[in-house]
Amino acid sequence: MSIKAYEIVPAIERSKLIGDKAKTAIECMESCGKNLYIGTTDCFIIHFLLEEKSQPIGKIMYNSEQQSRKYLGLKKPIIQLKAASALNRILVLCDSTLTLLTMFNLEPILSGAKVKGVTAFSINESPLGNNPFSVEICVAYGRKKSLQLFTVTEDRMVATREVAVAEPPVNMCIDGASICVALGSQYNMINFETGVTQDLFPYENETTKPLIKRVGNEEFLLSGPSALGMFVTSAGISQRPPLQWSDNLSSVCFVFPYVLAMDEEFITVHSILDQQQKQTIPFQGGKIIGDFEGRIFVASSKEVYSLVSVPFEKQIQDLLDSRRVEEALALAKSARRTIPKERFIKMYRRIQQQAGFIQLRQLNFGEAAELFKSGQLDVRELINLFPFMLPTNSNFTRSVPLLHDIADIKQLCLGDSGKVKACKDFLASFLEDVRDTNLVVGYKEEVDTALLKLYAEIDSPKLVDFVSSENGCFIQDSVDSLQQYGRHHALGLFHKYHGDNEKALQVWVSIVSGELTDPSHPGLPFVVEFLSQLTDHELVWRYVDWALEKDQEQGVKIFTKRPVDEPQTERMRPETIVDYLHRYPQAVVGYLEHLVFTRKLEKEKYHTHLAVLYLDTVLQMRKDPSIPPDEMERSREKLREMLQFSSLYRVALILGKVKETDMYAECAILYGKKEEHDKALRILVYKLKDYRAAEQYCDTNAKGHDLSYRRRLFQILLSVYLDPMEGGKDSLAAPAVQLLNNHAEDFDAVRVLQIIPAHWSIGLIQQFLNRAVRQSMHDQRTTRVERMLARGENLQLKGTSVGLKRTPVTLSEERICQVCSRPFGDNAFARYPNGLVTHVQCARNKYVCPVTGRLFSTKPAKK
Numbered sequence: 001m002s003i004k005a006y007e008i009v010p011a012i013e014r015s016k017l018i019g020d021k022a023k024t025a026i027e028c029m030e031s032c033g034k035n036l037y038i039g040t041t042d043c044f045i046i047h048f049l050l051e052e053k054s055q056p057i058g059k060i061m062y063n064s065e066q067q068s069r070k071y072l073g074l075k076k077p078i079i080q081l082k083a084a085s086a087l088n089r090i091l092v093l094c095d096s097t098l099t100l101l102t103m104f105n106l107e108p109i110l111s112g113a114k115v116k117g118v119t120a121f122s123i124n125e126s127p128l129g130n131n132p133f134s135v136e137i138c139v140a141y142g143r144k145k146s147l148q149l150f151t152v153t154e155d156r157m158v159a160t161r162e163v164a165v166a167e168p169p170v171n172m173c174i175d176g177a178s179i180c181v182a183l184g185s186q187y188n189m190i191n192f193e194t195g196v197t198q199d200l201f202p203y204e205n206e207t208t209k210p211l212i213k214r215v216g217n218e219e220f221l222l223s224g225p226s227a228l229g230m231f232v233t234s235a236g237i238s239q240r241p242p243l244q245w246s247d248n249l250s251s252v253c254f255v256f257p258y259v260l261a262m263d264e265e266f267i268t269v270h271s272i273l274d275q276q277q278k279q280t281i282p283f284q285g286g287k288i289i290g291d292f293e294g295r296i297f298v299a300s301s302k303e304v305y306s307l308v309s310v311p312f313e314k315q316i317q318d319l320l321d322s323r324r325v326e327e328a329l330a331l332a333k334s335a336r337r338t339i340p341k342e343r344f345i346k347m348y349r350r351i352q353q354q355a356g357f358i359q360l361r362q363l364n365f366g367e368a369a370e371l372f373k374s375g376q377l378d379v380r381e382l383i384n385l386f387p388f389m390l391p392t393n394s395n396f397t398r399s400v401p402l403l404h405d406i407a408d409i410k411q412l413c414l415g416d417s418g419k420v421k422a423c424k425d426f427l428a429s430f431l432e433d434v435r436d437t438n439l440v441v442g443y444k445e446e447v448d449t450a451l452l453k454l455y456a457e458i459d460s461p462k463l464v465d466f467v468s469s470e471n472g473c474f475i476q477d478s479v480d481s482l483q484q485y486g487r488h489h490a491l492g493l494f495h496k497y498h499g500d501n502e503k504a505l506q507v508w509v510s511i512v513s514g515e516l517t518d519p520s521h522p523g524l525p526f527v528v529e530f531l532s533q534l535t536d537h538e539l540v541w542r543y544v545d546w547a548l549e550k551d552q553e554q555g556v557k558i559f560t561k562r563p564v565d566e567p568q569t570e571r572m573r574p575e576t577i578v579d580y581l582h583r584y585p586q587a588v589v590g591y592l593e594h595l596v597f598t599r600k601l602e603k604e605k606y607h608t609h610l611a612v613l614y615l616d617t618v619l620q621m622r623k624d625p626s627i628p629p630d631e632m633e634r635s636r637e638k639l640r641e642m643l644q645f646s647s648l649y650r651v652a653l654i655l656g657k658v659k660e661t662d663m664y665a666e667c668a669i670l671y672g673k674k675e676e677h678d679k680a681l682r683i684l685v686y687k688l689k690d691y692r693a694a695e696q697y698c699d700t701n702a703k704g705h706d707l708s709y710r711r712r713l714f715q716i717l718l719s720v721y722l723d724p725m726e727g728g729k730d731s732l733a734a735p736a737v738q739l740l741n742n743h744a745e746d747f748d749a750v751r752v753l754q755i756i757p758a759h760w761s762i763g764l765i766q767q768f769l770n771r772a773v774r775q776s777m778h779d780q781r782t783t784r785v786e787r788m789l790a791r792g793e794n795l796q797l798k799g800t801s802v803g804l805k806r807t808p809v810t811l812s813e814e815r816i817c818q819v820c821s822r823p824f825g826d827n828a829f830a831r832y833p834n835g836l837v838t839h840v841q842c843a844r845n846k847y848v849c850p851v852t853g854r855l856f857s858t859k860p861a862k863k
Contacts, residue, residue, distance in 0.1 A: 003278045003318055003327075004310050005258055005269050011297060012036070012048055012064045012304040025301035030090070031292035032083035035103065036064075037090060038304070039078025045070045045092065045106055060308045070106035082123050084135045087154050091137070093118055098139060100157070111155040117141050119169060126176040126217065128193075138179055140169035147172065147179060149192060163192050170205075173212040173220060178234035180220040182210030187222055189236050198236040201225070207247070215254045215272070223249055229259065229270070241275045253291040257334040260296060260307065262289040267298060267307070273330040281307070294338075312339070316351055323362075325355045349375045350403070357404035361412060363419065365426040372430065379431065379439055380446050385409050386427060389450040391474035396446070421458070428454045444472035452478050452494075456485040463487060464520065467494040489521035496530070502539060505530070509546060528554050532561035537571040544580075552586035560594040574601070578609070589613050596646065607649040614639040615657060615666075622661070636663070643669045644700065664688050672701050677713055681720045691735040694720075695742070714739070714746040722755060730757065737764060744771035809837060817842055819850050832856070 017038065018024050028039035031050075038046040047070075051063040072078070072094055080093040083103060090101045098115040101108055124136035135152040145168055149161040167183035174180075177193040180200075187200040187210070203210060203225055211223040218234035221243075229243035229252070245261045245268055252261045258278070259270045264286060269279035285300040289307075296307040312335040319328035332351045336344050352375030359368035360382075372382065380396045383389045386409050390396060406412050413419035431451050434440055440447045448471045455463035467478075467490045475498060482491040488507050495504035508527045510516040528547055534540050540558065547555035559577050570576065574595055581588035592610040595601045618635050621627045643654070643666060655670040664687040671680035684694040698717055702710035721736035736756075740747065749772035756765065809831055816823050819842035830843035833856050842850065847857040 002280075003315055005279050005315055006260075006281065006296070006307040006309055007059075008267075008281055008283070008298070009060055009062065009306045009308050010303070011050060011062045011306045012038075014302050016048075016064055016066060017046070017304065018302055026287060026299045026304070027077040028079060028081050029288050029290055029297060029299050029304065030081035030083050031290070031295065031297060032085050032103070033293070035067075035083070036297070036304070037081050037083065038299075039081050039092070039094075041077040043072045043074050043076055043078060043094060045072070045078060045081070045090070045101070047104070047106060060306070062306060067104070068106050070101070080121065082121070082137075084123070084152065086133060087135060087152065089152070089154065091121065091123075091152070093121060096142075098157070100152070100155075109155050113152075113156045115139055115150070115157055117143055120171055122172055122174045124174045124176070125214065128177060136174075138172060138174040140172050140181070142168040145169075147181065147190070147192075161192055163190055163195070165190075165197075171210045171212050173214050175214050175220070176218050176234070178218050180212050180222070180232065182212060182222075187212075187232075189232065189234060191234070200232055200236060201230070209249060211249060211252050213252050213254055213259075215259070221252065221254065221259060223252070229261070231272075240272060243270045243272075243275055244277075245270065250287060251289045253289050253296060255291050255294060255296060255309070256338075257331065260289055260291075262286040262298065271327075271331075273334060274327065313347060320351070320354050320358060323358055325358050325367075329355055351375075353377045353381070353403050357406065360423075360426075361404070361406060363422065365422070365429075369426070369430050369433070373434065373437075373439065376439060379434060379443055382427065382430065383446060383450045385412070386424065386450070389427075389453055390446055391449045391477050393474060393477075394446055424454055424458060428458070428460070445474055448472045449474045449477055453481045456481045456487045456490070459485070459487070463490045464493060467491075468497055471497070486516075486518060487520075488516045488518040501534060501536060505539070505543060509543065512550065524550055524554050525557075528557045529561065531558045533563065535566070537569055541571060548581075548584045548587055552584045553590060555584070556581070556587040556590040556594075559591055560598070574606070578606075585613075589617075596642075602648055604648050604650065607646045608653065611639070611642050611646070611649045611654050612657075614642055615654060618663070619657075619661070636666070640666060640669060643673070647673065665690075665693070668693075668697065672697065677701065677716050678720065681717050685717075685720050685732070685735075691738075695739065698746075711746055711748055714743055715748070715751060718747070718752065719755060722757070733760075733764075737768075740765060740768040741771075744768050745775055747772070749773075749776065811837075819843075 017026070023042065024044070025041045026038055027041045030037045030039075034050050036048045036050050038048070040046070047067040048064045049067050051065075053061050053063065055061055072092070074095045076095040078092060078094050080091075082091040083089075084091060085103070088103050089109075090103055090106070092099050092101055096116060096118055098118045098121055099108060100113050118139050119142040120140045122138050124138065127136040129136060129151065131151075133153065137150050137152055137157075139148045139150060141148065145165055147163045147165060147169060148159055150157045150159050163179070165181065165183060165188065167185070170182045170184065172179055172181040177191050179190040179192060181188050181190060182203070185205055186202040189198045189200055190196070200222070201224060203223070208223055208225065211221075213221045215221045215231065219239075220232050222230045222232055224230040224242065227245055227247050229245055231238050231240040231242065233239060243259060246263050246266070248263050249261050250263060252259060254260070257271055257273050259272060261268050261270065262283065265282065265284055267281040267283045267286060267289065268277055269281070270277050283298060283300070283305075286298060287301055288299045290297055296309075298305050298307060312331065316328045316332050316335075319331065328351060332348050335347070339347065352371045356368045356371030356375060356377065359365075359371060378399070380390065380394070381398065381403060384396060384398060385406055409420055409423045413423060428451060431447050431454075435447055435451070452463070452466060452471070452473050454460070455466055467482075473494075478494060479491065482488070482494060488511055492504040492507035492511075495501070495507065505527070507516070508521065508530070511518050511521045512524050512527060524547065527543075531540050531543055531547065544555070544558060547558060549555075559572075562572070566572070577591060578588060581591055589610070592606055592613065595606045596610050614635070618632070618639055621632050621635055643649075651670055651673045655667070655674070658666045658670060664683045668680040668683045668688075671677070671683070680697060681694055684690050684697060694717055698710070698713040702713050718736060718739060721732040721739065740752065744767075747768075749769075752768070752772075762769070809829070811824050811827070811829065813823065815837070817839045818836050819838045822839070824839065828840050830838050830840050830846070832838075832843070832846075832849050834849055834852065834854060836849055836851055838850065844850065848855055
């Protein structure tokens with residue numbers, strides 16, 4: 001694809017160059033600084049001074065002035081010219097002879113330094129030597145079939161090395177230690193340091209002129225077969241694809257990133273970045289093209305022109321205007337070599353930004369995002385494309401010159417709603433990616449406001465989290481947008497984040513009450529939870545009645561779910577809340593349950609209040625025959641658990657109400673609380689006939705007491721079973737025997753034998769007797785063992801005491817306590833086994849020496 005990379009400008013007019021000599025023609029050319037040297041077919045060397053001038057319209061013009069003209073007197077054409085500016089010399093090849101001339105007056109060197117039999121020569125641009133006042137060249141000899149290296153100084157050329165070749169060399173180029181040479185029919189790569197010669201590829205000498213051009217460090221461009229330009233490194237390999245150019249080329253040159261090739265009619269410009277032809281410049285009769293220190297001169301047989309590079313910025317802008325993004329970026333990267341770093345960075349970032357908008361125009365969102373990020377785009381440039389997305393307080397104006405010609409997204413998408421939605425999704429994704437990067441420094445309000453508006457418009461699930469967390473949104477715009485799209489729950493969260501809890505509650509209450517609609521709102525539980533965490537108690541109380549009227553079970557959680565570490569205030573005292581909740585029966589029960597079971601407050605009035613409410617509920621349900629039995633049983637179970645769990649309620653009050661009913665299980669629990677176990681067990685046995693419950697009663701009420709208390713409870717139960725006044729003779733013998741067999745260890749066997757009927761057989765209570773006898777024998781043996789152990793310990797203590805008494809302890813007025821260093825005031829003292837004597841009060845632990853820390857026993861010290 002074409003691009004205008006160069007403009008052709010006259011450099012030296014025909015009249016100045018040829019004059020009235022019609023037979024004179026240009027044969028070769030060289031430039032160094034402002035000096036241009038022309039070699040002619042009639043053996044003249046002409047020296048011009050070129051002045052480059054820029055016109056106001058930006059074009060380049062040249063003024064030329066002839067400085068000198070030298071005739072070598074050989075009547076042969078000047079084949080090749082090369083300037084050695086470090087030596088102030090010109091190397092001239094004419095009539096197979098290489099000579100040295102001075103640069104400014106073109107006079108020959110007096111030493112007569114010359115080399116004969118030369119077909120071509122090349123200056124080494126990467127010399128291996130380190131002498132700044134010498135030049136390394138390579139000379140090709142046609143007859144000798146060899147290449148020779150010379151070191152050239154101001155007045156002589158000294159041969160340093162010679163390399164033989166298989167055929168006469170036609171053309172060659174040297175760089176570093178590598179020589180690329182065109183022989184009669186093929187190209188070779190020669191390393192003159194190692195002597196290694198590598199065959200590259202053949203060429204057709206009848207149709208192809210062997211051209212060799214250095215394009216980089218030990219890299220060459222060769223004219224190959226089938227009109228291909230082949231890149232070859234010193235290793236003999238190609239690291240770039242070939243160029244396709246025209247046949248019958250006469251000359252090539254290279255100025256990064258372009259290769260310029262000349263034939264008889266055209267000059268073609270090729271890029272080594274993508275190997276494409278970029279420009280074709282008509283040029284009839286072209287003979288020479290050369291690059292000289294970044295400048296390009298071309299010559300026909302009579303005239304000299306300059307190819308002036310179009311500025312990179314203009315080339316790149318032309319590519320961007322043609323939507324050729326990849327080419328523009330590649331060309332921009334290549335400009336790094338020729339543009340100062342700071343200017344390049346600024347230029348390249350702008351190009352990336354422009355390229356990003358081109359990709360956006362083509363809806364290539366991924367590519368656009370990467371270009372915007374790497375180009376460090378001012379995100380407001382992108383947000384501005386979306387109408388009403390920037391905050392109303394933003395004073396943003398688009399950059400000048402403009403980065404793009406897009407009016408807005410609707411114009412870009414031509415009203416296609418699907419494309420508009422895709423663009424908005426892209427904007428949201430891009431802003432999310434860059435939100436926490438340096439790209440939004442200073443623009444957080446614009447970015448966050450745009451994100452909120454986008455989320456609200458597309459109903460993004462991210463909206464709730466976004467407005468609930470840290471953000472820099474412009475408040476008025478955000479509120480308007482959330483209201484516009486009906487995102488009322490998010491609006492409440494937004495108010496909450498910005499500390500306006502009253503407005504947040506107004507919105508949420510309106511949603512729950514049905515005045516506003518928002519399916520994303522979690523409902524009453526959410527509002528209740530928010531109120532339960534709110535520290536503004538005055539605001540909380542404004543909404544308590546509303547929440548309780550909606551749902552007492554949920555509303556009471558305003559008080560039951562409050563933070564444990566919340567500072568206590570008068571408005572949140574339990575007494576205040578309980579008094580207030582009397583109008584809401586379910587709520588007051590829930591709150592009292594919270595105080596009793598969760599917070600475990602040990603206040604009689606709360607426990608009694610809750611028990612009374614439980615009881616009243618049960619009594620009311622008993623009056624309603626429509627209440628399902630299972631629901632009734634659940635309520636009574638709660639009451640029984642409360643009566644059994646707590647010991648703080650007023651038992652007499654509850655018992656007075658329960659006694660008037662047939663709620664025997666509850667009566668039994670209450671009698672148990674009053675330690676009237678006989679009454680309780682008689683209710684369980686004779687009223688409820690629940691023998692298992694009677695045993696459980698004994699187990700439950702015995703917890704936390706010693707064995708004698710437990711045995712007393714089971715003894716009472718056995719007596720109840722065997723009471724002849726309550727039932728018929730032996731009517732409860734079976735549960736009594738079962739009780740004895742199951743709980744033999746919980747009875748005193750002697751007392752049992754005293755109260756059981758005399759007519760019971762041994763077989764009936766055999767299991768109990770066996771276990772009782774075994775238990776008695778076990779207790780007797782255990783007691784005997786303990787007695788013997790105690791006796792042994794007593795003997796040990798007596799022996800220790802005798803041993804201690806054998807060693808007297810002498811207390812004198814001079815003797816002091818070894819802990820506090822004070823004298824003993826009376827005869828009381830403490831002596832440790834290691835002989836340490838202290839005051840009694842200084843001996844804090846009789847098993848550990850207070851001075852040395854030595855442990856005498858593992859027994860803990862008595863407090």
